[in-house]
Amino acid sequence: MSFVAEAASSGQGRQRFPLLRALLADPFTCTALILVAGFLITAAFAPWLTPYSPVKIDVLHKLQPPSAEHWFGTDHLGRDLLSRIVFGTRTALTIAMVSVVIAGAIGLLLGLIAGYGPRWLDALLVLTFDSLNSLPMIMFALAIITVLGAGTSTLIIVIAATSFPSYARLIRAQTLALKNSDYILAERLLDAGPVRIIFVHLLPNVVGPLIILLSMDIPVVIMVEAGLSFLGLGVRPPTPSWGSILYDGYTSIRSAPFMVIFGGLPLVLATLGFTFLGEGLRDYLDPRLKLRRPA
Amino acid sequence: MTPLLEIEDLSVNFARGGMINRLLNPLPLPSFNILDGVTLSLMPGQTIGLVGESGSGKTTLARTILGLVRAAAGRIAFEGKDVLTGADFRAMRRRSAMMFQDPIASLSPRLRIGSLLTEPQLIQGLPMADRRTVAKTLLAQVGLPASFIDRFPHELSGGQARRVGVARALAMKPHLLLADEPTAGLDVSVQGDVLNLVGELQRELGFAAMIVTHNLAMIRHVSDRLAIMYLGRLVETGPTQEVFAAPMHPYTATLIRSEPVPDPRQRSHHLAVTGEIPSVFRRPSGCEFHTRCPLVQPRCRLEPPAYRRAGTNRMVRCHYPLETCDQEKEAFARASENKGN
Amino acid sequence: MTGSLAASDLSVRYETPHGNVHALRHVDIEAHPGEVIGIVGESGCGKSTLVTALANLLPANARIEGSIAYDGVDLVNLDAHRRRLLRGDEIALVSQDPMTAFNPVLTIGDQLVDFQHHRKDLDRAQKKARIAAMLTRVGISDAERRMRSYPHELSGGMRQRAAIAAALLTDPGLLIADEPTTALDVTMEAQIIHLLRELRREYNGIIMVVSHHLGVIAELCDRVYVMYAGEVVEGGEVDAIFHDARHPYTRALLACDPARFPERLERLPTIPGTLPNLTDPPAGCIYASRCERTLAPCHNVVPPRVKLSASHIARCHGVRG
Numbered sequence: 001m002s003f004v005a006e007a008a009s010s011g012q013g014r015q016r017f018p019l020l021r022a023l024l025a026d027p028f029t030c031t032a033l034i035l036v037a038g039f040l041i042t043a044a045f046a047p048w049l050t051p052y053s054p055v056k057i058d059v060l061h062k063l064q065p066p067s068a069e070h071w072f073g074t075d076h077l078g079r080d081l082l083s084r085i086v087f088g089t090r091t092a093l094t095i096a097m098v099s100v101v102i103a104g105a106i107g108l109l110l111g112l113i114a115g116y117g118p119r120w121l122d123a124l125l126v127l128t129f130d131s132l133n134s135l136p137m138i139m140f141a142l143a144i145i146t147v148l149g150a151g152t153s154t155l156i157i158v159i160a161a162t163s164f165p166s167y168a169r170l171i172r173a174q175t176l177a178l179k180n181s182d183y184i185l186a187e188r189l190l191d192a193g194p195v196r197i198i199f200v201h202l203l204p205n206v207v208g209p210l211i212i213l214l215s216m217d218i219p220v221v222i223m224v225e226a227g228l229s230f231l232g233l234g235v236r237p238p239t240p241s242w243g244s245i246l247y248d249g250y251t252s253i254r255s256a257p258f259m260v261i262f263g264g265l266p267l268v269l270a271t272l273g274f275t276f277l278g279e280g281l282r283d284y285l286d287p288r289l290k291l292r293r294p295a
Numbered sequence: 296m297t298p299l300l301e302i303e304d305l306s307v308n309f310a311r312g313g314m315i316n317r318l319l320n321p322l323p324l325p326s327f328n329i330l331d332g333v334t335l336s337l338m339p340g341q342t343i344g345l346v347g348e349s350g351s352g353k354t355t356l357a358r359t360i361l362g363l364v365r366a367a368a369g370r371i372a373f374e375g376k377d378v379l380t381g382a383d384f385r386a387m388r389r390r391s392a393m394m395f396q397d398p399i400a401s402l403s404p405r406l407r408i409g410s411l412l413t414e415p416q417l418i419q420g421l422p423m424a425d426r427r428t429v430a431k432t433l434l435a436q437v438g439l440p441a442s443f444i445d446r447f448p449h450e451l452s453g454g455q456a457r458r459v460g461v462a463r464a465l466a467m468k469p470h471l472l473l474a475d476e477p478t479a480g481l482d483v484s485v486q487g488d489v490l491n492l493v494g495e496l497q498r499e500l501g502f503a504a505m506i507v508t509h510n511l512a513m514i515r516h517v518s519d520r521l522a523i524m525y526l527g528r529l530v531e532t533g534p535t536q537e538v539f540a541a542p543m544h545p546y547t548a549t550l551i552r553s554e555p556v557p558d559p560r561q562r563s564h565h566l567a568v569t570g571e572i573p574s575v576f577r578r579p580s581g582c583e584f585h586t587r588c589p590l591v592q593p594r595c596r597l598e599p600p601a602y603r604r605a606g607t608n609r610m611v612r613c614h615y616p617l618e619t620c621d622q623e624k625e626a627f628a629r630a631s632e633n634k635g636n
Numbered sequence: 637m638t639g640s641l642a643a644s645d646l647s648v649r650y651e652t653p654h655g656n657v658h659a660l661r662h663v664d665i666e667a668h669p670g671e672v673i674g675i676v677g678e679s680g681c682g683k684s685t686l687v688t689a690l691a692n693l694l695p696a697n698a699r700i701e702g703s704i705a706y707d708g709v710d711l712v713n714l715d716a717h718r719r720r721l722l723r724g725d726e727i728a729l730v731s732q733d734p735m736t737a738f739n740p741v742l743t744i745g746d747q748l749v750d751f752q753h754h755r756k757d758l759d760r761a762q763k764k765a766r767i768a769a770m771l772t773r774v775g776i777s778d779a780e781r782r783m784r785s786y787p788h789e790l791s792g793g794m795r796q797r798a799a800i801a802a803a804l805l806t807d808p809g810l811l812i813a814d815e816p817t818t819a820l821d822v823t824m825e826a827q828i829i830h831l832l833r834e835l836r837r838e839y840n841g842i843i844m845v846v847s848h849h850l851g852v853i854a855e856l857c858d859r860v861y862v863m864y865a866g867e868v869v870e871g872g873e874v875d876a877i878f879h880d881a882r883h884p885y886t887r888a889l890l891a892c893d894p895a896r897f898p899e900r901l902e903r904l905p906t907i908p909g910t911l912p913n914l915t916d917p918p919a920g921c922i923y924a925s926r927c928e929r930t931l932a933p934c935h936n937v938v939p940p941r942v943k944l945s946a947s948h949i950a951r952c953h954g955v956r957g
Binding site (some may be wrong): 348349425472482483484486487488490491494507509511513515516517535536539549550552553554555556557558560562566567568569571572586617 | 678680791792793813823824825826827829830833848849851852853854855857870874875878879888889890892893894895896897898901902903904905906907930942943
């Protein structure tokens with residue numbers, strides 16, 4: 001199987017890191033890359049970057065405006081806002097990336113099976129995708145939370161379960177388009193089995209658009225996480241999350257408006273960063289789509 | 296000697312409308328014959344040219360032979376044994392190979408040439424000491440440098456990709472090679488290269504070949520026999536040189552005369568055929584060529600001609616086959632004068 | 637308006653990240669009203685670049701040098717507006733795949749009306765009448781009904797006829813047919829060749845047929861230019877090119893065409909070697925690396941344009957005028 005392994009790790013041609021070079025060439029994508037890298041570093045080194053514990057309550061110094069001691073001020077329980085935002089980054093990225101990767105993997109597998117498998121299986125899977133898609137996310141979240149209780153893993157399950165059907169549909173459409181292509185016919189003539197055709201010949205050719213979609217969906221998931229946490233359906237306190245920071249800021253918006261501003265800022269930056277990165281990736285992997293905004 | 300491949304009365308239908316239409320429609324939907332009553336045989340080591348215009352069903356025939364398209368009726372026998380079940384088709388596919396029209400599109404785009412070349416052996420579980428060595432041997436056999444082993448299909452030119460296609464087709468030492476338009480899109484200076492290579496390997500390995508093409512100028516140099524198709528039916532078969540020298544079916548004559556001649560001194564100023572190729576969905580009554588035939592008679596419009604023996608090893612499907620070359624020329628000249636073009 | 641076309645010392649290069657591709661180098665071509673000119677060559681010979689340069693459709697990264705004069709007007713240095721006018725009115729293009737020439741969601745009739753937008757003197761009814769007459773002229777029976785059809789409802793041959801009608805509606809002085817029969821079946825090809833031949837009898841502009849197919853060129857053209865790797869290597873009357881070819885490439889190309897041999901050949905002739913790299917064209921003759929009879933100067937001196945007769949030229953060190 002050595003050749004297959006080589007094929008999988010392909011992409012490096014004459015230049016080293018052609019992807020990175022191409023991404024850095026565009027100013028928007030370059031900015032996005034810096035932002036995303038910044039968030040990843042922040043999340044990874046959160047304990048070393050924060051001056052205070054994100055959960056240490058100090059009611060005497062609550063709702064303090066930004067100062068040299070507390071750069072972003074403190075919240076209604078006197079916790080350091082900067083530390084909470086830094087740790088919130090960790091929560092947001094963990095939830096977003098884990099749920100997107102899980103949803104992407106499920107979507108990829110089911111999409112390939114639906115696209116290449118027999119017709120009845122395709123019909124069954126598409127019906128499943130459509131039924132899941134038609135569930136209102138909040139209702140679904142409420143139902144799951146009632147059963148499993150609120151928390152990080154519940155949030156991941158909710159997000160993965162509601163977003164994989166659209167990935168599966170994308171992969172299915174790609175697979176259907178390739179299913180009758182000459183090279184798949186050629187492989188069938190060589191007696192290649194369905195497992196080999198799906199994983200060696202179809203997967204590498206359908207996964208590109210999915211990766212783009214996933215990276216562009218990360219900010220959406222961050223927003224969903226913030227939204228659900230804002231509604232009290234997401235991450236349980238005292239775990240810091242951007243959504244709960246916004247909620248806390250919202251309740252004391254008159255006395256301490258800085259909380260909403262500082263709480264919203266990373267959300268905006270993360271959304272911009274991942275979206276532009278996704279667009280950069282798309283332009284690199286599929287230049288035909290360049291300059292066309294998604295509907 | 297038993298023929299390598301025998302096809303008898305092979306038909307392929309295409310039912311219009313999808314699954315939902317069929318469920319909703321109480322009446323059975325009409326079906327259309329993409330292939331109708333195709334009878335053909337191929338001897339070991341022989342090359343047959345399957346010639347026809349687009350829509351003639353020649354590619355469908357090739358794909359039906361390999362079991363990629365289901366036949367509605369008819370018999371296929373390979374090496375003397377009937378091919379009936381899926382397992383039979385699989386066994387037959389192991390002894391045959393196909394070259395596709397678009398050589399780059401028929402190679403899995405994310406695999407390197409090395410792994411593409413050794414995939415057949417890998418799938419069929421043949422022992423291989425070292426995949427790279429096997430791949431290099433195959434590349435050498437088709438005259439490509441060993442360095443191509445690490446290239447991707449899209450990095451090859453049309454001619455190079457065809458050579459890779461040949462290597463991949465012949466890696467398993469097949470008894471039958473099906474080539475679908477092996478020279479489509481190639482320059483004349485390169486197409487000879489690919490055909491010479493296939494010819495050389497054929498002499499060396501002894502496989503039989505079926506070449507599907509619309510290129511008459513090329514096929515007359517590479518095939519032993521010709522089979523001419525029109526709207527899913529064979530209209531004429533025979534030894535290549537004989538068919539070119541004295542076509543019996545007016546359609547064959549038309550094809551030969553329509554080919555542009557690369558000599559300005561031999562410009563022909565009358566048109567061999569007018570009208571369009573009908574669609575298989577609206578197959579003409581009687582002889583399907585009667586709508587365009589310059590020698591059409593009343594009987595042709597009503598009665599479909601039988602596919603019958605004409606001479607020692609020729610078959611023709613025509614009520615009034617052309618007997619000799621001179622007669623053909625005269626008849627054509629008269630017919631086109633009458634049309635007053 | 638009909639006028640002569642003359643491209644002189646025309647060079648086109650494409651600026652790419654991997655260097656400049658010299659797609660066309662020092663091309664001289666002339667054509668006069670009433671003539672059918674053939675441009676023949678294999679892939680990579682520059683014939684499509686020549687067509688796009690003449691039709692003013694070169695991409696943004698192309699740099700053009702030399703001149704293209706049409707009726708005495710230099711097209712290369714014309715301002716954009718006038719060049720566009722000239723392209724619409726005077727130069728018409730029939731491409732290989734007529735499907736791409738038509739908008740799939742409009743009927744043939746509507747599109748052909750639009751093609752005449754510059755004819756301000758005609759109203760819609762008059763334009764439709766012209767279309768019907770032109771479609772009948774190119775052999776489409778039942779023109780009124782066909783005008784209401786969408787492009788996909790026509791067969792390939794029919795679409796190519798409609799494309800020719802569309803081109804002729806603008807009364808062009810130069811009609812470029814770029815591989816007009818390549819996408820068609822043999823019997824349709826013969827019909828289109830026949831049609832083009834009939835049309836030239838009453839059309840008094842220039843018809844330029846661009847093809848890789850020697851047969852199509854021989855059937856249609858009065859004069860032929862043979863191109864190789866971005867250069868015109870030989871040009872002359874069609875009879876001279878096919879029966880008295882002097883450039884080794886023309887000879888090799890003719891020798892490769894299986895249609896020229898009625899008897900079965902055991903081996904088909906080929907041209908060994910590959911096209912030179914056009915980002916760094918060789919110093920001498922462009923064909924030297926594949927030529928069978930190279931002389932001393934071939935590898936480092938650009939061959940002169942040798943005049944063999946009034947109309948026959950060849951760029952080769954090995955020929956004498």
